[in-house]
Amino acid sequence: MSELIDANRANWDDRVAIHVASSFYDVEGWLAGPRPLRDREVEALGDVSGLDLVHLQCHFGLDTLAFAHAGARVTGLDFSGEAIRQATELAARAGLAERARFVQADVLRAAEALSPETYDIVFVSLGALCWLPSVETWADQVAALLRPGGRLYLHDVHPLAWALADDDVRIEHSYFQEAEPYADDGDVTYTDGDGRLEHTRSYEWNHSIGEIVTSVLDRGLRLERLTEHDWTVWPRFPWLVQTAKGRWEQEAGRPRIPLTFTLLAVKLD
Numbered sequence: 001m002s003e004l005i006d007a008n009r010a011n012w013d014d015r016v017a018i019h020v021a022s023s024f025y026d027v028e029g030w031l032a033g034p035r036p037l038r039d040r041e042v043e044a045l046g047d048v049s050g051l052d053l054v055h056l057q058c059h060f061g062l063d064t065l066a067f068a069h070a071g072a073r074v075t076g077l078d079f080s081g082e083a084i085r086q087a088t089e090l091a092a093r094a095g096l097a098e099r100a101r102f103v104q105a106d107v108l109r110a111a112e113a114l115s116p117e118t119y120d121i122v123f124v125s126l127g128a129l130c131w132l133p134s135v136e137t138w139a140d141q142v143a144a145l146l147r148p149g150g151r152l153y154l155h156d157v158h159p160l161a162w163a164l165a166d167d168d169v170r171i172e173h174s175y176f177q178e179a180e181p182y183a184d185d186g187d188v189t190y191t192d193g194d195g196r197l198e199h200t201r202s203y204e205w206n207h208s209i210g211e212i213v214t215s216v217l218d219r220g221l222r223l224e225r226l227t228e229h230d231w232t233v234w235p236r237f238p239w240l241v242q243t244a245k246g247r248w249e250q251e252a253g254r255p256r257i258p259l260t261f262t263l264l265a266v267k268l269d
């Protein structure tokens with residue numbers, strides 16, 4: 001398994017510089033005026049000032065720093081050394097270094113890497129679970145990282161959207177978690193720009209909605225909300241149309257399918 005995770009890490013290290021330079025992430029724009037939390041995040045989590053938040057698979061930390069900007073004390077965790085290096089630099093450039101720290105570790109060992117810290121909020125967003133061979137081991141980490149009464153916010157790509165082929169409404173991958181990953185060899189990433197990946201091979205695993213929900217419930221969390229969305233934040237399929245900045249939906253006339261989902265859960269006392 002570790003060779004697969006190492007391949008994914010090299011692939012993600014390659015993506016960081018491309019993403020930092022992209023207009024998709026618009027780092028310079030962010031630094032000129034850090035964006036507030038998204039409406040959906042405020043609606044789900046309320047006022048986060050003074051809370052301790054850990055962002056798992058934080059990439060190079062823009063979403064993490066948005067929470068620091070909103071007053072939380074934040075920890076971002078990612079296995080990519082390049083991502084952690086960029087995140088740490090961005091925190092300093094944004095004047096948020098006192099409230100933000102970034103840690104390099106495999107998310108499936110996050111509790112050990114961050115021990116003895118625990119958190120009010122575990123935040124996970126878009127493009128996270130597909131890189132992990134076991135949603136159960138991931139849920140172990142979430143449960144260990146949350147304080148009693150702490151909340152999990154997970155907004156991720158819907159497993160149906162991962163199961164479909166990239167260019168057709170055809171099931172190409174298992175909807176369920178399998179021991180065998182599916183491999184990808186693409187040399188481009190999801191942002192704009194001409195950058196090409198040197199380490200093209202990556203491995204992904206799908207996890208069904210039932211597997212995700214059950215893994216969280218089995219570890220002593222109570223489900224507060226599970227919402228399936230008919231939109232996503234990038235053109236996952238060629239027939240999606242952009243309806244606002246960072247929002248892509250099925251074109252008119254096509255049956256709606258779930259593209260992302262949000263799960264909110266609270267750790268019981």
Ligand SMILES: C[S@@+](CC[C@H](N)C(=O)[O-])C[C@H]1O[C@@H](n2cnc3c(N)ncnc32)[C@H](O)[C@@H]1O
Nearest residue numbers: 012057059078079080105106107125126127131
């Ligand atoms: C699609 S990105 C998340 C993007 C984030 N939602 C954002 O918009 O910035 C996925 C992240 O997961 C990280 N990742 C993948 N596998 C991981 C693992 N096993 N442990 C820790 N981080 C991992 C990658 O390095 C990458 O930063």
